[in-house]
Amino acid sequence: MSSETMSLFPPRLAARLDALVARYPVRRSALIPMLLYAQDEIGYLSDAVVAEVASRIGITELEVRNVASYYSMLRFKPAGRYNVQVCTNVSCMLRGAYEVYERFQEELGIGDKGVTEDRMFSLEEVECIGACCWAPAIQVNYDYVEELQPDHVPGIVAHYRGKTPGKWKAPHA
């Protein structure tokens, strides 16, 4: 166990997770959403998160890890505050996703699954995010940003670095 202790989740999340378990005929069905919501709060699936989720569901920590390792959105290491996920699958690739991805690498100075030193950004090349007709598209955490051009990248980075509320919008869009 890490230094994080028993009261791991803030009360609002804890209440939400209690309610989540009650929605299903079988408790274990809450496992994957619970891991994702916990990750949203803590940033990653720390040892303490795994332990708490295991006890909430009533399965072993090993079982939790076994399931969690299957799902690409779940991670065992911290990401940046803004996790930039660039889709490079076919529809996005055809419309310049790799150019966008390369521009993010230059702009942030990190590669795939890298995290900037100030922990503000992380970068990930991801598979199809279901925005093929609005390609190339990315997600910054859960925000979709569509119809991107490489030249949009510095603006996007500045937008999130400046903690501007809401999601970035293309100029003249």
Add this chain to the structure above:
Amino acid sequence: MPRLVSHPDEVKIVSRRFGKGAAQIDRYLELGGYASVRKCLEQGPDWIVNEMKASGLRGRGGAGFPAGMKWSFVPRQSAKPKYVLVNGDESEPGTCKDHLIFLHDPHAVIEGTIIAGLAIGAKLGFIYLRGEYRYLLKIMEKAVADAYERGFLGKGIFFSKTDFDIVTHTGAGAYEVGEESALMESLEGKRGVPRIKPPFPAVVGLYGGPTVINNVETIATVPHVIEMGGAAYANVGSPRNGGTRLFSISGHVERPGVYELPMGYNLKKMIYEVAGGVRGGRKLKAVIPGGSSTPVLLPEEIDIGMDFDQVGKAGSMLGSGGVVVLDDRTCIVEFALRTISFYQHESCGWCIPCREGTDWLKKSLTRFHAGFGTAKDIDNIQYLAENMMGRTFCPLGDAAAMPMLGFVKKFRKEFEEHLNGKACPFAKHLDLVVV
């Protein structure tokens, strides 16, 4: 916000309420919503299943199995509870139609789920959304909460004696989970590994109970089938392919977007008229007709009607309706490599032909595209793909192998142009490495 498109040839049935604020329950009611489910409560399960059978509505997820038939397989009497499971794990590359349904018409998904529940005698439905669709999950959750508040869900729905509940559920990133048995595993809190079939979900499904699993588009179409009448819906499409379909047109076209067109609509017309033709007036090189798992079509092969049977006859599949258009500057080897990289990443590893096959195909194509391929590699790619076909528990193995066979067979010359240390004739992304 994803851009909405429109074309005069469209027949808007499922997309009728797109862009009209129907995510708000009052607006949905104003636009005729929740009338079909009331009608179904009066008419009963047999009537619903018959209308669905008459509609010819075939599963919009990709397999094209008739929805009415699927529903009729669920046993009337069951010791275990029955369930409806809506598959919103939309992840077939090239497909983004369910995205728009969740965004613009969440109540149609709810209404369709209730109707499916009435038809099979289920009291509980699940709507599973892929993890990336968090903003859409919020929209669905709000819609479900509003429906509860109005008494459309819960105990005694619409003042009847019938109870029906809906639970929304999020995944956490997995293409494989779009396969129906893997979807059930995932909803049960496990790794998304497929189950051995039979038994089929209609008999032994979620938590061991009989389960109907339908794609989001199929479910969202159900209220419209009831409203129009099954026969009238069937008439919109081509023979044995009822109704319309949401086609996601992407890639090198002037106006990419999701268009609702009658089943059997001509593919050439779809590309050149509806989507405005190839971008920048360039030449067409190839078309993927139904998501990245479907075999490629050449420009001379696209004068066909887009329905399950006609695309099948042309040697490909209608799949999920994701039409990906490639212009003459696209490197097919690179495209094949990117495609196989995806399937290699998404293979769950359960069946050896899929786990090993996708891995070897990716390795071969990576080396090949980098200019280190040999003539034997081309045959080897084909050999590997052929030996994956039909040898896995779920269709992911086929989904990975089929497009590879198509590329190698139809673009062999282009593969040969990459041989013996020659650089890619398209000279792009030579260092393409996908993790």
